[in-house]
Amino acid sequence: MTTRVAAIDCGTNSIRLLVADLPGESAGPQAPLVDLTRRMEIVRLGQGVDRTGRLAPEAIERTRVALASYAADIEKLGAERVRMCATSASRDAANAADFTEMVQRTLGVAPEVVTGDEEARLSFTGAVRGLPADAKAPFLVVDIGGGSTEFVVGDRAAGVRAAISVDIGCVRMTERHLPGDPPTPGQVTAAQADVAAAVDRALAVVPGREAATLVGLAGSVTTVVALAQGLREYDPERIHHARVSYEAVAQVTADLLSQTREQRLANPVMHPGRADVIGAGALVLRVIMERAGMPSVVASEHDILDGIAWSLAT
Structure with a gap:
């Protein structure tokens, strides 16, 4: 039943x-x-x-x-x-x-x-349960939120091997470093250095560089993937499990960080409430891919929300 x-x-x-x-x-x-x-x-x-x-x-x-x-x-x-x-x-x-x-x-x-570790484990459950059977393990799952980003490594059989939460969310990084509209090169450089230091700390705890597949969760990732695909409207079915290269992510990030909020809002896949923080979210994703040596990212529309639902099974 x-x-x-x-x-x-x-x-x-x-x-x-x-x-x-x-x-x-x-x-x-x-x-x-x-x-x-x-x-x-x-x-x-x-x-x-x-x-x-x-x-x-x-x-x-x-x-x-x-x-x-x-x-x-x-x-x-x-x-x-x-x-x-x-x-x-x-x-x-x-x-x-x-x-x-x-x-x-x-x-x-x-x-x-929930603690950062529990948040990470719920995200992993929600993301990995629905991955295609041919997705190669181990997985590095990253959930880029507003205040923090969760890093989790694991596989289907054994579950989570390691997890950590670090304070590099899109809202936090925007408020801390990117007040300009668009941000100045100096602001972007400062944000990038802050994010890179946090990502390196995370990867010292979580063996993300050993993962075979990077899975990206939450609105920053799915919006970047929608932009990389050139979608004319936000289409969850086309975004879910789409694979996007590092080069495409880097180009989208550069575009977003060079645009004003009004220019970002003009894109049909952009949620109005995300337009002022998406540049920081894209930057977090790009730096994670760089520091972890990931050539591509697989987007998932299933994330911590699905993990919370699955947790109610027991």
Whole structure:
């Protein structure tokens, strides 16, 4: 028998909902989730956290509005189990209790402020379970979020071998280094140096250079892949499991970092809430590929959100 579950991933930049049916045990270990709805809203919960150490009241309110809508969908679809994971922004904030109280009041369950390691493992589960059978292991899975990036190495049989979370998300890097519109060469150089140092620290813990396949997760990666493919609209089916070369990623990154926000917004695949931070997200991806020696990246539309849903199977 299937089990209907609701998963919510609340990150630094966006909040996402998945309501899905989990397959029964008789369906086998590779049976997929059956999606009922996937939603995403850019709420920028982590607005200013890197500078102030606190969640802004207006950011908490934007998140509340989105969460109330999600709660209505969950009730309408009759999910039996609900899990909400809150990531980097709410880990860092001094006033995290205000956020927790809002979620409990709006959703009826408390958010789980997962550790970086748990975040990484959920991302790995969501990404790897659906990879094509011919994708070569071991896998280096990178989840580029708003406040942090998770690095995980593992394979299908043994699962996660090593994982680490580092504070180089697209929102954090934009606020810290890239205020220009477009950013100046000096700003880009400073951001690149910061990202490279963090990536090297991560790869000293996680053996990403030994991986055979790089899998990239979250909106920065999927947007870069959509741009590299020249899509005229955002098409998850064409992006999911698409493989893009390092050279294509480097070109997209250079283009984004040379454009104004208005120029980036003019691209039909660009979500309006991502236009001001996508340059930093692309830069993080490019530097990871450089430092790990990866000639290409496989994009996945399945990520921590799917991992949260799968975690409700037990």
